[in-house]
Amino acid sequence: xxxxxxxxxxxxxxxxxxxxxxxxxxxxxxxxxxxxxxxxxxxxxxxxxxxxxxxxxxxxxxxxxxxxxxxxxxxxxxxxxxxxxxxxxxxxxxxxxxxxxxxxxxxxxxxxxxxxxxxxxxxxxxxxxxxxxxxxxxxxxxxxxxxxxxxxxxxxxxxxxxxxxxxxxxxxxxxxxxxxxxxxxxxxxxxxxxxxxxxxxxxxxxxxxxxxxxxxxxxxxxxxxxxxxxxxxxxxxxxxxxxxxxxxxxxxxxxxxxxxxxxxxxxxxxxxxxxxxxxxxxxxxxxxxxxxxxxxxxxxxxxxxxxxxxxxxxxxxxxxxxxxxxxxxxxxxxxxxxxxxxxxxxxxxxxxxxxxxxxxxxxxxxxxxxxxxxxxxxxxxxxxxxxxxxxxxxxxxxxxxxxxxxxxxxxxxxxxxxxxxxxxxxxxxxxxxxxxxxxxxxxxxxxxxxxxxxxxxxxxxxxxxxxxxxxxxxxxxxxxxxxxxxxxxxxxxxxxxxxxxxxxxxxxxxxxxxxxxxxxxxxxxxxxxxxxxxxxxxxxxxxxxxxxxxxxxxxxxxxxxxxxxxxxxxxxxxxxxxxxxxxxxxxxxxxxxxxxxxxxxxxxxxxxxxxxxxxxxxxxxxxxxxxxxxxxxxxxxxxxxxxxxxxxxxx
Ligand code: ADP
Ligand code: MG
Ligand code: MG
Ligand code: MG
Ligand code: MG
Ligand code: MG
Numbered sequence: 175x176x177x178x179x180x181x182x183x184x185x186x187x188x189x190x191x192x193x194x195x196x197x198x199x200x201x202x203x204x205x206x207x208x209x210x211x212x213x214x215x216x217x218x219x220x221x222x223x224x225x226x227x228x229x230x231x232x233x234x235x236x237x238x239x240x241x242x243x244x245x246x247x248x249x250x251x252x253x254x255x256x257x258x259x260x261x262x263x264x265x266x267x268x269x270x271x272x273x274x275x276x277x278x279x280x281x282x283x284x285x286x287x288x289x290x291x292x293x294x295x296x297x298x299x300x301x302x303x304x305x306x307x308x309x310x311x312x313x314x315x316x317x318x319x320x321x322x323x324x325x326x327x328x329x330x331x332x333x334x335x336x337x338x339x340x341x342x343x344x345x346x347x348x349x350x351x352x353x354x355x356x357x358x359x360x361x362x363x364x365x366x367x368x369x370x371x372x373x374x375x376x377x378x379x380x381x382x383x384x385x386x387x388x389x390x391x392x393x394x395x396x397x398x399x400x401x402x403x404x405x406x407x408x409x410x411x412x413x414x415x416x417x418x419x420x421x422x423x424x425x426x427x428x429x430x431x432x433x434x435x436x437x438x439x440x441x442x443x444x445x446x447x448x449x450x451x452x453x454x455x456x457x458x459x460x461x462x463x464x465x466x467x468x469x470x471x472x473x474x475x476x477x478x479x480x481x482x483x484x485x486x487x488x489x490x491x492x493x494x495x496x497x498x499x500x501x502x503x504x505x506x507x508x509x510x511x512x513x514x515x516x517x518x519x520x521x522x523x524x525x526x527x528x529x530x531x532x533x534x535x536x537x538x539x540x541x542x543x544x545x546x547x548x549x550x551x552x553x554x555x556x557x558x559x560x561x562x563x564x565x566x567x568x569x570x571x572x573x574x575x576x577x578x579x580x581x582x583x584x585x586x587x588x589x590x591x592x593x594x595x596x597x598x599x600x601x602x603x604x605x606x607x608x609x610x611x612x613x614x615x616x617x618x619x620x621x622x623x624x625x626x627x628x629x630x631x632x633x634x635x636x637x638x639x640x641x642x643x644x645x646x647x648x649x650x651x652x653x654x655x656x657x658x659x660x661x662x663x664x665x666x667x668x669x670x671x672x673x674x675x676x677x678x679x680x681x682x683x684x685x686x687x688x689x690x691x692x693x694x695x696x697x698x699x700x701x702x703x704x705x706x707x708x709x710x711x712x713x714x715x716x717x718x719x720x721x722x723x724x725x726x727x728x729x730x731x732x733x734x735x736x737x738x739x740x741x742x743x744x745x746x747x748x749x750x751x752x753x754x755x756x757x758x759x760x761x762x763x764x765x766x767x768x769x770x771x772x773x774x775x776x777x778x779x780x781x782x783x784x785x786x787x788x789x790x791x792x793x794x795x796x797x798x799x800x801x802x803x804x805x806x807x808x809x810x811x812x813x814x815x816x817x818x819x820x821x822x823x824x825x
Pocket of ligand 1: 282283
């Protein structure tokens, strides 16, 4: 999450009246940023990661694992005005708030240097420091920060410590109390305004893993019946909950999940666009290889990752925009004030990238791989914004990208920041930009990022699909490999373009249970040619480790390391590559299959798809021990070779 504005957030009924104001001024701000920074060049390749943690209370005597919702004071203490801010910054660490009151995010304070080989091992050290500092702040309590993608029992009975009831006005959820939401007004308002704009609660239906004794009766007996709000009969009578699915009704199920993100700075805008486009199809592959989320709302899912849960959790589209009839008893309505943005919208504002940015500007360049026909999926735009950007010097492909982001309404507007100076402020642009949550984010610099002003960031690209892994070692490995792949792409300039509809298909495949070993992904194989794509269906093993059709992403990475640093490359870096390689080939289990296996082989599992409180406790306890590299667990999880290496070499 970005910086938190202070002030008074507007209810949707008021905020909608300012939606066009925010868009109009947001575009002005973007145009000013672009004008200031478009001639920037030779920025160094800096990068940084973001890790999200859940604070989990482990009660060994009662054998319960619950989300701690009363420890968020540690963020105040570690934040800018807090007494431990210095401790964090001295260690080059920065803590940030997240959606959940039980969540924290941490990043390096200063970004790493892409061409400094030491930084690739320092990442893990920095991550370990973050965990240590957070543990220190929790002061010997039984609460631990864990890097879990989804909390297995979220939304089942009492799952918080202290206990809270689901009866909140913000989410109106049957499952999630509002007390799990960050106390800052922005977050309950975001939750409520998404629901209000949509004109009903969000409804997320994830395929349920069906075992021998799975209860498939309708309505789902695990959905509590309450009469707290008029919304509540939706589940049972209005069809929001689909049979054979895990139904969830609140933003917290998605935004309460954790992930790993990396942001990198390109030398200039043109390189940033090429990098972004090159990573478009890498994104679903990184999602699949990091798969870590097989359980939602206490049930085993028939999928392995979090992504579509978050997409559903913040889907503020009206039934009209989704192209669905309204729920029974609800009126059809557009629910927006501006006809320029009233249209059918195929996807949630949290979803995969819809369009390539294009790798050339009007003057042409050494990169000329992009073809307009690669943008082959329906991706509506705000035509007013498009026209305005083109009139201000944006080429059509880039204008399209931003005009697509601007089909959305701002969800939270603060009274105090309605009137902005478009020459120095960017809140309105950021309001739209930062609530379009896609697999990649193209981060333009600010208005003061004129050429030569190196103190402020330049053109950045953020890779956002990865699930969070249990150990710092894995998170460091995935972050490093993504960055090294990006650098290899910039150096060798492979052509990864393929029609983006294939990327959409890959996103779906990445969700599937055991996708790593059982399913194939579309990949361009003629990567050293500039013509149309030759597309093959390959396993993750073939894509990462290479095969007959393609030399493999990791071989590009290895070549880059060898040419850049040999003999300085360390054993640690090699082990990171092995981890990704072994996960991609299925030689060692994904986090998702490890967790799924843990559940189905637990003595308390009744072949009913249900993750009981007892299983939940044992699983979380095991994950907590794994995060401390307990020996016998490490060998089991990473296999004998990497397990042994890790025990001898862990940070
Ligand atoms: P957001 O949540 O908007 O993605 P964060 O501030 O949480 O932003 O994370 C941004 C990441 O980018 C951090 O890891 C940070 O260290 C890194 N970073 C900061 N400045 C630069 C830069 N100039 N180039 C690349 N990465 C940067
Ligand atoms: Mg975050
Ligand atoms: Mg962040
Ligand atoms: Mg963010
Ligand atoms: Mg987030
Ligand atoms: Mg981020």
